[in-house]
Amino acid sequence: MAGLRERKKARTHAAISDAAIALFLEHGFDQVSVAQVAEAAEVSKRTVFAYFPAKEDLVVHRFADHESEPARVVRSRPPGVRPLAALRDHFLAGLRDRDPVTGLNDLPQILALTRMIMETPALRTRAVTFQDGAEQALAAALHETADVPELTARLAAAHVVRTHWLLAMDNFDALLGGRAAADRHPAAVADAEHAFALLADGLGTYV
Structure with a gap:
């Protein structure tokens, strides 16, 4: 029952x-x-x-699961895999699978929904709130599973979550400009590889 x-x-x-x-x-x-x-x-x-x-919850709840996604990736990574490597691989897989959270999904309803969120102040504010939650959850995962000092974990989480957001928005803007997801994909992968290489240069010792 x-x-x-x-x-x-x-x-x-x-x-x-x-x-x-x-x-x-x-x-x-x-x-x-x-x-x-x-x-x-x-x-x-x-x-x-x-x-x-x-x-606002009528719209943004569809992205709620992604709030804790980076933390889940870190907590479920295979033994011996560094957190940053797991996060990089997960983002690249999302690009390949056209996960809307990567900004690389050109289905008309997904594009329209994302555009509405970005252009509506109340919805955009809620999207930023999800970023804050993602940072907190990821920092906790890094601190608890990778023995990263608390402040370092918070700083690393902020960098990673912001990088995800920036990459996704660049992809979304390219699709709004008329690019097909398949055409944008190689550049999206190159941008992600570059971004995670920069993160590794600065954070690799810790995560």
């Missing part, structure tokens, strides 16, 4: 988010009210807020 309830909650969660994003992409985030989202999803406004405490 509990499993059935959880599946029903998951379906409701997805239905509300899908309805919201469809409305936001059509009319603009600031032009759509939570009441309109509720009507489109055929639920009450109270139900919307039960699943999504803030309007």
Whole structure:
């Protein structure tokens, strides 16, 4: 019975988010009210807020899993693999697989959604908040699994998370400019290799 309830909650969660994003992409985030989202999803406004405490959560929750992703990569790396090498390999794999978090996904809805986040101040602010959370989680993972001193772990995490963001935004900007993901991929890989080489020069002794 509990499993059935959880599946029903998951379906409701997805239905509300899908309805919201469809409305936001059509009319603009600031032009759509939570009441309109509720009507489109055929639920009450109270139900919307039960699943999504803030309007911004209707969009950015889709990126929530990525907040702890760098930390998960570090914690699950194979024995003998340095944290920075694991993070580099993971980012390169994301480019290959067109993971939206790398900025290298040219599906129209992904591009439209990312563009909306970048161009809507409230959503962009929430995206930056995810970066803060990613830094904290990654710093903890480095400190706890790689014996990196706490301050060094925090500094390293800030560099890594900011590098991820910069690389992703460069890729996203290239796609918005009309490049296909497949055409951008070689340059995206070269940029990532260069960026991680610079990180290794500065942080390699520690991570």
